[in-house]
Amino acid sequence: MTRSLNSRVLQLEVPGIRKISNQLTDYPDAINLTIGQPDFPTPSHIKEAAITSILEDYSTYTHNAGLLQLREEVQAFYDDQYGVHYDANDEVIITIGASEAIDTAFRTILEEGDEVILFAPAYTGYIPLIELCGAKPVIIDTTDSGFKPTLKQLELAVTKNTKAILFNYPSNPTGVVLSADDLLPIAQWLKSQEVYIISDEIYSEITYEKDHACIAAFEGMRERTLVINGLSKSHSMTGWRLGYILAPKYISDQMVKVHLYNSVCASITSQYAAIAALKHGRDDPKRMKLEYQKRRDFVYAKLKQMGLEVDKPEGSFYIFPKIPATFKDAQHFASLLLKQGGVAVVPGSAFTPFGEGYIRITYAYSMEMLIEAMNRLERFLQGQHPIFTDYYLREASTNE
Numbered sequence: 001m002t003r004s005l006n007s008r009v010l011q012l013e014v015p016g017i018r019k020i021s022n023q024l025t026d027y028p029d030a031i032n033l034t035i036g037q038p039d040f041p042t043p044s045h046i047k048e049a050a051i052t053s054i055l056e057d058y059s060t061y062t063h064n065a066g067l068l069q070l071r072e073e074v075q076a077f078y079d080d081q082y083g084v085h086y087d088a089n090d091e092v093i094i095t096i097g098a099s100e101a102i103d104t105a106f107r108t109i110l111e112e113g114d115e116v117i118l119f120a121p122a123y124t125g126y127i128p129l130i131e132l133c134g135a136k137p138v139i140i141d142t143t144d145s146g147f148k149p150t151l152k153q154l155e156l157a158v159t160k161n162t163k164a165i166l167f168n169y170p171s172n173p174t175g176v177v178l179s180a181d182d183l184l185p186i187a188q189w190l191k192s193q194e195v196y197i198i199s200d201e202i203y204s205e206i207t208y209e210k211d212h213a214c215i216a217a218f219e220g221m222r223e224r225t226l227v228i229n230g231l232s233k234s235h236s237m238t239g240w241r242l243g244y245i246l247a248p249k250y251i252s253d254q255m256v257k258v259h260l261y262n263s264v265c266a267s268i269t270s271q272y273a274a275i276a277a278l279k280h281g282r283d284d285p286k287r288m289k290l291e292y293q294k295r296r297d298f299v300y301a302k303l304k305q306m307g308l309e310v311d312k313p314e315g316s317f318y319i320f321p322k323i324p325a326t327f328k329d330a331q332h333f334a335s336l337l338l339k340q341g342g343v344a345v346v347p348g349s350a351f352t353p354f355g356e357g358y359i360r361i362t363y364a365y366s367m368e369m370l371i372e373a374m375n376r377l378e379r380f381l382q383g384q385h386p387i388f389t390d391y392y393l394r395e396a397s398t399n400e
């Protein structure tokens with residue numbers, strides 16, 4: 001075949017997160033702190049609901065937008081938790097994870113030449129999806145403002161080509177939260193702008209000292225906001241692939257077409273599991289969050305003790321310390337830490353160039369693993385690698 005493939009697809013690269021995690025097969029004794037995946041089992045009552053649905057032969061397609069009962073639970077959850085109302089009948093769409101929700105949202109609203117503003121450091125999955133639509137990502141550097149966007153930055157970034165602004169708070173990779181006070185001046189200004197807001201709130205249930213604030217709850221914002229969420233992080237259901245979008249009817253009517261041509265509907269088994277999660281498992285995230293907070297406090301204290309510059313995360317389960325200036329760059333640091341220290345982390349440069357000089361550590365792992373990982377990191381920074389000396393000597397002799 002001589003016909004060419006899609007040039008935009010050919011330009012896609014494997015995300016930096018996966019580049020590091022994929023190397024772990026060569027370092028079987030290393031500790032993996034790269035993937036943002038809860039280490040808790042999915043709560044039993046959710047699994048039982050899924051099993052029951054299978055035994056009762058619920059194995060068909062559902063409505064393209066998802067089971068109405070599940071959409072009603074999503075509606076009730078956002079009504080109760082965040083004070084935002086989207087109608088379950090025609091303003092809620094159940095998707096195959098939040099990732100499909102984001103893709104569906106972009107493909108519905110973006111056209112060639114549109115611009116999407118996002119705040120860096122930013123999750124690795126956004127920019128490729130924007131570019132696949134023929135749109136242009138416009139990246140705002142937040143490293144000098146505590147990883148929070150400022151109104152002035154937005155005012156300078158918005159142009160006649162701006163179609164949407166993407167918010168992701170609590171943030172992956174920084175763990176920063178935007179409070180209601182942070183969002184209020186931004187929301188007041190956005191009311192006068194002809195732009196859509198996409199709010200990725202997949203970590204909304206994992207906040208510590210501050211409660212999550214949904215931007216759609218502010219006056220004038222609901223009619224322009226597409227809210228993305230799901231159960232992967234809140235209920236430890238990453239493999240169930242269950243997400244959802246809330247958006248005004250005039251947008252949802254179009255998004256459901258993109259969604260149905262892409263996937264028809266989400267898995268019916270996962271949908272019944274999600275009903276149980278939202279109906280009877282509202283407190284499940286709280287129990288997990290208490291453990292995440294202990295882990296956060298431990299990792300933060302250890303990093304500070306090592307002399308690393310780092311802010312305490314307010315949400316999610318990531319921490320984003322600066323690397324010592326003695327290392328060439330974040331990729332170099334992460335590679336050496338894996339090979340010599342036996343710990344896998346993600347270089348900050350994976351989250352746009354504005355993440356350079358940082359690394360992302362995921363603390364969604366057991367305290368035992370985190371203690372060992374922090375001990376290894378400390379030894380690595382001190383130039384000591386005793387645990388791995390024998391292992392790497394064996395590897396070297398085998399390869400000669």
